[in-house]
Amino acid sequence: MNRSEFEAKLNKAYDGAVRPLNSSINQRATVCFKCEKCGLVFFGKPFHMVGKDHQRHVCGVPYGDKNGERLQHAGGRRKSKKKEPSITIDQFKKLVWEDYTPQQIAQKMQVNPKIVIYYFKHEGLI
Ligand SMILES: [Zn+2]
Structure with missing residues (x-):
């Protein structure tokens, strides 16, 4: 495939x-x-x-x-x-604009930091 x-x-x-x-x-x-x-x-x-x-x-x-x-x-x-809620791209981007670190975002959104780090990499931020 x-x-x-x-x-x-x-x-x-x-x-x-x-x-x-x-x-x-x-x-x-x-x-x-x-x-x-x-x-x-x-x-x-x-x-x-x-x-x-x-x-x-x-x-x-x-x-x-x-x-x-x-x-x-x-x-x-x-x-x-x-429960591990997921986050939306919009929520994520808002936090990135507010200068949160991946760890802070993970804590705030109560998600696995790996997911947040994944986003950062995906968005080319780290
Ligand atoms: Zn759906």
Whole structure:
């Protein structure tokens, strides 16, 4: 599956709402995605994103970690006690403009600092 094949599948699966933020797509590597419908930015594996229903993005439900494991299930199955909310690009950019460090942003947004550092790298800030 190359990038254009993957994007075609992704567009079909999500009506074009979900886009990868990474410039290069390797289906085995975790990619950061943004969903235009619910505004979430989340990690997912490309082959999960267009895979089985339970592996796909559900609006409002973030993928929690770099392994593409969903922390919260829509049906309440496998509920994680520790909620890890994801942040939107807009929230992130606002904090960057206000000169917060990745660590401060992670603390403020209650997200894994790795995610914030990922954004910084993605935006070319570090
Ligand atoms: Zn969504």
